[in-house]
Amino acid sequence: MTDQTDQADQTEPIGPADASIAPRYAGIATFARLPRIEDVPRADIAVVGVPFDSGVSYRPGARFGPAHVREASRLLRPYNPAQDVTPFSTQQVVDAGDISANPFDLSEAVAQIQQAATELSADGKRLVTIGGDHTIALPLLRVVAEKHGPIAVLHFDAHLDTWDTYFGAPITHGTPFRRASEEGLIDMHASMHVGIRGPLYSRDDLRDDERLGFAIISSVEIETEGLQSAIERMLARLGDRPVYVSVDIDVLDPAHAPGTGTPEAGGMTSRELLAMLRALRNVNIVGADVVEVAPAYDHAQITAVAASHVAYEIISAMTPSTTL
Secondary structure (H helix, E strand, C coil), X not given: CCCXXXXXXXXXXXXXXXXXXXXXXXXXXXXXXXXXXXXXXXXCEEEEEECCCCXXXXXXXXXXXXXXXXXXXXXXXXXECCCCECCCCCCCEEEEEECCCCCCCHHHHHHHHHHHHHHXXXXXXXXXXXXXXXXXXXXXXXXXXXXXXXXXXXXXXCCCCCCCCXXXXXXXXXXXXXXXXXXXXXXXXXXXXXXXXXXXXXXXXXXXXXXXXXXXXXXXXXXXXXXHHHHHHHHXXXXXXXXXXXXXXXXXXXXXXXXXXXXXXXXXXXHHHHHHHHCCCCCCEXXXXXXXXXXXXXXXXXXXXXXXXXXXXXXXXXCCHHHC
16 A cells, blocks of 8 residues: 555646636636646646846836736646647646745845745756746756756846946846856856847957856847757757756847836847747756746736746746657
């Protein structure tokens, strides 16, 4: 006779609420209408929010991002034809609610996020985190690097986020990957930015970024060299390393993601971004975040819908290959 733990381990994953029984627009808004973490015996992937934006340098509001993305995720369905996987049927994906972080003290907030992420992932589950501003990437990278060693960071963004300080503050939404590199958290031979564009302070920004361990596929290069070339360069750079995927929604053009704090013209389309994420199907993704959704600037959930699909494609790419 098996004990309760063995029975729990054998439990089939619980998927989203049945839309033929409960309308999609009804009930508590969990990500993709998935069960809450307290309603299942175990989990493989936890979607967790971090409603924090005290590290922003321009327009605030990303603290409301997790709730906005959850609302926009109600229409996601169990089968992903683009990747030919059913991401919620062979792994238990849950909504783990939100991590509380001090909105008045950056250092304490980062410590709180790191501690909560450590506890949440202690049993081996992987986290897909919805921000919040990009400051949250630093504590999350500390957690995955503690388990896996230096991580290949795949960073989709309009901005490098490897600047040094803002007003003397070393940890903000523009500095997480500089601090991560300095702390030895990233694989300096396998990390990459995708979608970079817009004006910089000087050419030294690019030199600094390369020294910190990042290669770049710019938005212009995606246009001139083509999407397939960008995908091939991305996969070659990542190799077979453990990968952390960090998506700032402003990597998309403002036409596709108006609801963000630091928009830049000339960005990727939603279709291009989703295609690059789908190409990660055979990559070892150990964690991810989707950040900088600011609903006050959004229209008709355009940005939140894009962000929810970004998270969905990442979770699909994390699905065990046995489902193919």
